[in-house]
Amino acid sequence: MFNSLSERLSLTLKQITGQSKLTEDNIKTSLREVRMALLEADVALPVVKAFIDRVKDRAVGQEVAEALNPGQQFLKIVQSELVHVMGEQNEVLNLKAQPPAIILMAGLQGAGKTTTVAKLARFLSEREKKKVMVVSADIYRPAAIQQLETLAAEVGALFFPSDSSQQPERIVRDAVDAARKQAVDVLLVDTAGRLAIDEQMMAEIKALHKAIEPVETLFVVDAMTGQDAANTAKAFNDAIPITGVVLSKADGDARGGAALSVRHITGKPIKFIGMGEKTDALEAFYPDRIASRILDMGDVLSLIEEVERKVDKVKAERLAGKIKKGKAFDLQDFREQLDQMSNMGGLTGMMDKLPGMGQMAKAGNQLQGAEKQFHQMGVIIDSMTPLERHFPDKIVGSRKRRIAMGSGTQIQDVNRLLKQHKQMAKMFKKVGQKGGMQKMMRGMGGMMGGQGGMAPGGGLPPGLGGGKSPF
Structure with a gap:
């Protein structure tokens, strides 16, 4: 994710290095390059304009700190504004409710909702130590219910059976009753998607929301759809009160437009990001860490956490x-x-x-x-x-x-x-x-030798095998 954006920004930041002061003239070219990089990454135009204006206001006239060259100072400003656009900090799920805490999953067909339900079930059971149940209210897509049942078994979550002959509202009400009887902490509700937003879809999701009153309503969006993802999220939020967004398929050839547009357009935080097909490939969304990845500054904290878990x-x-x-x-x-x-x-x-x-x-x-x-x-x-x-x-x-x-x-x-x-x-x-x-x-x-730090003969890079971790 962010491949082209990261590459363009890296080149841009190198060009400004060597100046004794950040002025409107010497950052003009850099700002133009940043603007083009963001537009090519399919970031929404209002977001690009607001971002560039904020960077310009902060950068112009600012003296370079003693320990920083202008490129580093500009980089610091760009990173800070990227974090601001994406939401400043990670916002956790609100599970403070009389059990079961109900989480409703919404989104278009093909966004990866069902897989995300399984990933979230695993996340909550393994990291939050919650007893999780999942249920599918998707009575339209062939094998949707069977898919969720298979994934539930894989991640160790309870599965509430449903049938395509039932009404979605009846399914979710029965699931809530079953969750209470089995002392479930969290109930995840998978809903039907459509290829596009339509009145029938919105009416159904409104009815489901009203029937179960979830503590969280998460909108799952394909990261590869760029700014369209943000616009779709806004349409859903106008119909039902979305509490957060999950970016799926962010490990693919995603340009990054969705991550940089969703918060600004919807006002809703990105809470999770899917970084792979496996059921453990769900990460809490930390704007500062993602900004660091975009600017090729790494994400050591996430790496350490991953080492601890895996x-x-x-x-x-x-x-x-x-x-x-x-x-x-x-x-x-x-x-x-x-x-x-x-x-x-x-x-x-x-x-x-x-x-x-x-x-x-x-x-x-x-x-x-x-x-x-x-x-x-x-x-x-x-x-x-x-x-x-x-x-x-x-x-x-x-x-x-x-x-x-x-x-x-x-x-x-x-x-x-x-x-x-x-x-x-x-x-x-x-x-x-x-x-x-x-x-x-x-x-x-x-x-150390060969390409990319590989050891001679193409083997394991030195240092990936010792101590208490593989590093």
């Missing part, structure tokens, strides 16, 4: 203890580190959140090649016996041929993996010694 702490502690005792880092450890990185969204998912790495994350071909090699490494290790994983030095001759055949690779691929493992094992050995961390960091400097 890293297998038992395995990480076991590896840390093993290294401290001076035991060898074997291929089973290597395989577990590859799994940990995969759980974090792979290289692309991690690098997008690291400061200054956004442009590298956009170098799709390089990263795809690296991801493919990581997958191949995992397959090769899976083709080994437990003995070979724990004692890599035994992998010679016929063993290499057998492993290559079993993994559908070549002997040179097996050799490359063994070489990469040996390099990592040396680093981990240094960590266990006195002053080991400093020695490892010096060693890493020598190992």
Whole structure:
């Protein structure tokens, strides 16, 4: 998301570097470039105008702080105004209600409502420790009810059965009764969508809203629809009191217009953002973090939170203890580190959140090649016996041929993996010694090479395998 916007803004900010003062003349070109970048990202025109005016008012005549050059000062102003446009801070769900707290999900067909219901159910059960029930009032789309039932089982949420022969209002009333009897904390109601806004759709959603009086009404919108998303959200908000927006499919080729337009046009906060197809790919929306991503300043806080949630702490502690005792880092450890990185969204998912790495994350071909090699490494290790994983030095001759055949690779691929493992094992050995961390960091400097910081041979970048996390 924000790929073209981020790239254009990065180039623009470089152009202004070197000036001793920010004046109307020397930021004129930069502001024009920022305006064009926002328009190309399909940000609504009123939002663009308001944004540019605010940046100009703050930037013109402002002396450069001692520790900042003009480019950095301008960057600071742009970041601050991006945060302002998107809502200043994260706004959490209001679940302070007599159980069950009812959340009504609305939106157009194809926006990803049903998948978002499942993601939100998982988010609430895993992170908020809530008992969640889901129900579908979509009696029009074929297999909509079955889809939600399947997803509910996947995320561990209770599912209230419904049927296409029933009336939506009756379905949701019965679901509320069932939720009360089963001591459910949160009831998520999936509603029918349409390909476009129409009177029948609005009448039905109004009736549902009146029947259950939800504490939250979330509008799910496809991030790839740009400013149209904001206009659609406004139309829904005129019909029913929307309390927040969920941006779905933000991991796709989204230009960013929706994220920068919704708050300004509707006055409603973006509460969540969907960053992938998996049911765990839902993030709370933090305007400051998203602004940092847009400007390629990274999102380290989100990365840390993701590590806390997704890293297998038992395995990480076991590896840390093993290294401290001076035991060898074997291929089973290597395989577990590859799994940990995969759980974090792979290289692309991690690098997008690291400061200054956004442009590298956009170098799709390089990263795809690296991801493919990581997958191949995992397959090769899976083709080994437990003995070979724990004692890599035994992998010679016929063993290499057998492993290559079993993994559908070549002997040179097996050799490359063994070489990469040996390099990592040396680093981990240094960590266990006195002053080991400093020695490892010096060693890493020598190992960094290839494209995008990859180690020779296309293996795992040094440092992605140690301590209590894969970093």
